[in-house]
Structure formats: C-alpha cells, structure tokens
Amino acid sequence: MNDSRSQILNSLRHRLPQSAPLPTMDESWIQFPDPIAQFRDSVVAVGGQTETCKAADLADTVGRLTVFDESKRIVSTVDGIAGNVDLQQVADPHDLEDVHLAIALGQFGVAENGAVWIDDHSLRHRVVLFIPQHVILVIPSRDVVHNMHEAYRRIDFAENHFGVFISGPSKTADIEQSLVIGAHGARSMHVVLVD
C-alpha cells in the first residue's frame, strides 16, 4: 500500500509540466437587482416551493402547509415548530425510515441556483435530510447571497463534518429524459424565508 503511494507521488514529481499560477477569482460575478426574488424564482425553477413570513408567524406558516398537515412522523430542529420525533433519542439512523417530514434550519440561500446550505451541526443524523418524504428548510431572508462565490466565502469547513447544498426536491430524468420528482430523497422541498 505504501509502495503505491510513493510510486505514484514519485512519478508525479517527475517531468513536471509547466506550472500555471492559480487564478485569483476577484472577478465581478453575477449580481441580481433583487436577490431574494431571484432566489424564489430559482427554487421554483428547480422544482421547489417558497413561503415568506415574519418570524412570529413561522409556526403558523409551516402549519398551514399540506405536507405538514398530512405528515404523521415529523422531525423538527427549528425552534418554535414542534415535531414528534426527537433526534437525540434515536440511536440508529435506520429508525428514521418512516419519517414523513423533516423541518430544518438552513444557513443561507443562493440566488443564482436556489440552493440552501445546511450542515449536520444540529442534525445528529444527516440522513434526516434525505430519507423523509418531504423536507422544509427555513432560512432568514437576509441570508440570501447572489452567487456560489459568495456562498463558499460564508462556509467554515473547519467547523463541520458534513454539509450540503440542496437545490429543490430529489429528481431524475433517467428514463427517456422525462423529469420525475422524488427519485430517492424528498418528494417535495419547501423553503421558508423568514423576514
């Protein structure tokens, strides 16, 4: 095993092609006149839905959604919204198989592609983002950035083991290029923007 390592590294050190300097990336990347509106459009374009509300109305806004109404087992990591599955009591992620809905706090949204960044800090089981039938992500509307360059500037990788950009519900077009929502993961994705 170690042999292959030194063999590979040695042959990569040999015959070095001319090195190119790394680009600085101080370009002027895309900016939108109204990033929040653009974010909403992007979420819809990738098959998701958005809601907007005041902080005080968050629980009501989420409660009014049909997916909330119809779900029996709910995981919520958002203060003020009650779920009925306590992640801290779940030792094995397999036990989350029949969770219908997960409601989680995302860190920020990206206007250009409707993605929400979320890490597993508060989640314990990251599968909770992928295994439920439906997912609702909540973000503060002031935390919408224009583009991916700004997005990565906000992430501190020293702090997390797992983080994901989620852009809309799970989807596939593997059968004759027909778009089907709900491949393996969430069948629907709501993003709630809190003012």
Add this chain to the structure above:
Amino acid sequence: MSSKTDHPALATVFVRDEARTKWHDEALWFVRTKRDRAAAAVPEWETLRTTAEQIKAHVVANLAELLERFEQNAAARGIQVHWASDGEEHNRIVLEILKKHNVRHVVKSKSMLTEECHLNPYLEANDISVVDTDLGERIVQLRGESPSHIVLPAIHIKKEEVGETFHEHLGTDAGASDPQYLTEAARQHLREQFMKADAGITGVNFAIAETGGFVVCTNEGNADLGVSLPGLHIACMGLEKMIPRYQDLAVFTRLLARSATGQPITTYTSHFHGPRENGELHIVIVDNGRTDLRSDENFRRSLSCIRCGACMNTCPVYRRSGGHSYQSTVPGPIGSILAPARDAHQFHTLPFACSLCGSCTDVCPVKIDLHHELLTWRREIARRNALPRSKKWGMRLASAVLRRPWLYRLAGSMARIFLRWTPRWILYSKLNTWGRQRDLPVPPAKSFRQMYRERQKRS
C-alpha cells in the same frame, strides 16, 4: 477485452435502426440545448471556463504536492486514505475494508472509476452483493449492460424496455412504461436496498487539498442515502479529481450541472469532511494510467475533465452511434482520447470516430482542446503502426499527391471526369466505405484554379 474495438462496425449496427438512431440523436440534442440555455444565462460564462481551465492546469502541474496536502488534511479529520496504482489494487483495497467490517451488501452511487476498475464483478465474485443506486445505472445493471453515457447511463434505452426489465425484476405491471410509475417502483425497490446495506460506496467529483474533504454531486440523493444509513463509507477517486482551494468549488459547481443537464446546480452537492458519529470514512486514490497520461505532453490536458458529458451530447458521431460503440467506460470525444491512452491498439478506431467539427471543444467547461487532441491521436496511431492497411495506403497516396502540385492538378481533373461518368455501381462498390451511407457531390465542371485564372484575365 482482448479483441480490438471496431467503432465503424459497431456504429453500423447501431444506425441500422433508423428510427432509433434519430430518437437517440434527438434525446441528446435536447440535453445539449438545455445546456446552451443555462450557459447563456450566465454573463460571465467564458470567464468561468477560463478560470476552471487555469485551476485545472495548476492542478495537473502540482499534483504531487496537492495530493500530499490532501492526505495530511484528510487524515487530521479522521478520514483514512489509501493509494492504488491500478484497478486491481483498488479492488483489493475496497474488498479488504469491506471484509474487515463483515459487509455482505453494498450500495453504490454513480462512479465511473469503479466501472473503469470493474469493481462490481470483483466484489460479486467475493460474495458481496453490489447494487447500483442511480436509477439509470440500476436499469443497465438489471439488464446486464454497461452505461452508455457518463451522466445519462440509460440514455440508449426506451421506456418500454425499462418497463420490461422492471416487470421481470421488480414485478411492475406488464406493459407499463410510464416514467413516473417506473421511477416510483425503483424508489421503493431501492429503499429496501438502502435499508439493508452494510456499506456505501461513492465516487468523488472534487477533492479539496486545502481542507482534506471531498464533494459528491447527485440529483437523486442516492449517494447521500447510501452513505448516511450504514456506518461505513468508501469513496473512490481518480487522482486528477484534486482541486487546491475550497473557493475553487464555486467555479466548478457553477459549471458542472449547467454543462451536464442545463440545471443551475445539482440537487445535492454534498461536502464530506469526516466520518459520521461511530462511522468510518475511507478514500481510495487511484492512478490506473493517470500518471502516464500526465507525462504525455500531447494529451495531458484531458486530465482536466470534470465528466460533465457535454462533449458527448454535442458530438454528431456519438449521437448517431451510441455510447456502446466505443466499448470504453468513458465514450464520446473525451473517451476517444482517454481510451487509446490506455491501449492504443485496442482503441485505434476511436480517434477516427470524429468529424473534427470542434463542437466538443466549444462546449467543454474546462476548455480541453478535444478535437486537437483527437487529431493528434490519429497521427500518433499512424506512427505507432496501429492503423489498418486500407487507411494507411490511402493516407500515403494522399500525401504523395499533395506533395506534388502537378500530380494534384492531374488528379483533380481526373476526379472531375471520373465522378461524372463512372456508373454508380462502380463508384459505390464495397471498396468505397465512405460511400456506404453518403452520396458523393456532383463535381464542378472547372477547378478552382481554372475559375480563378479566368477571373483574373477578365478583370
């Protein structure tokens, strides 16, 4: 594979079904148009491509340092790093890890590298079941086929055929072919597989030297489900997947999905920076010919490929000959560069499966000079004596004629007479393979030289 790949012969079989060829062509062109729309919506698209190209050039030049830095940072985060010189060693390492954990069932998300290494048959021979969880890959796996495209593995299969396959293996209704219904059936079936898996294997889209983490992109969420239920995650990557800084991810995540399917980003872009609670995270770094490719000045740039598949979708030859006619894990323009680098004799026909239109080079998000490299390969194959005799003689004859102006003029006037007066049955005889599906143009009465001279006289 011991016999040589004969792309023209395989393509001939493919185009025999005209309706299907047209359907295949149009399906891919549809994806290409989605890519065009997505690219046009980003004002700084060309800046992004140039930036990506520069980053990748830096990576190829500094691979040793970057890999070492990655290894150090990954280890500090509790990720176990392994190195494999070739496919066989890669398979052995993966098997060892699985055995240590008494794994019986593995779920795998799309990874062209494990295809390249033939990991599935190897694990199955060692009594470990492997289920490909990407829908397209699962379809081809159930049919006993291989993917025909790197992003759209089942692009060559019709929904009625998927219906038959699912009817046989998953018990869906006979004759059912609705994509929604079939996808739902696959969802249920694969959920069972996710639940019973003891380990998840993924590929890697980008590995970050600066942080020691890596990124996996999917639309279905299969990679994430596959590695967040079982405690063991093995990620397999070709050593060229390295990028220096996490800021570089902005450039690549913006380019990848737009180039591949016209989406602004993949649905799930997952960043792994350490094992799960009570879990283990392994990464296997594989060479398998990549260091050789790097020392080859002519083809080095093909290591920059981010496997978006755009060059396939746009290629007039790929669209009309199907991915399987290339008989290599990566088909299309980029595959026709990578495959002969592995084995120039077996894949000698691939660089000729190209009209040199240059469309691949135009769409490539990392600006690989694809059609130039394909042309270079043709010369290289001739030099290495891997050309079939008919092509070699033709090229020798052409070069003899082109070197002698008087002979060229004579040949031109003879051709103009010959093409006009020779009966079709001679012109389109077996000897003229080029004429099999094409008609030769009606030759002009005069040559360009003649017309030019007359024009000069008149003025």
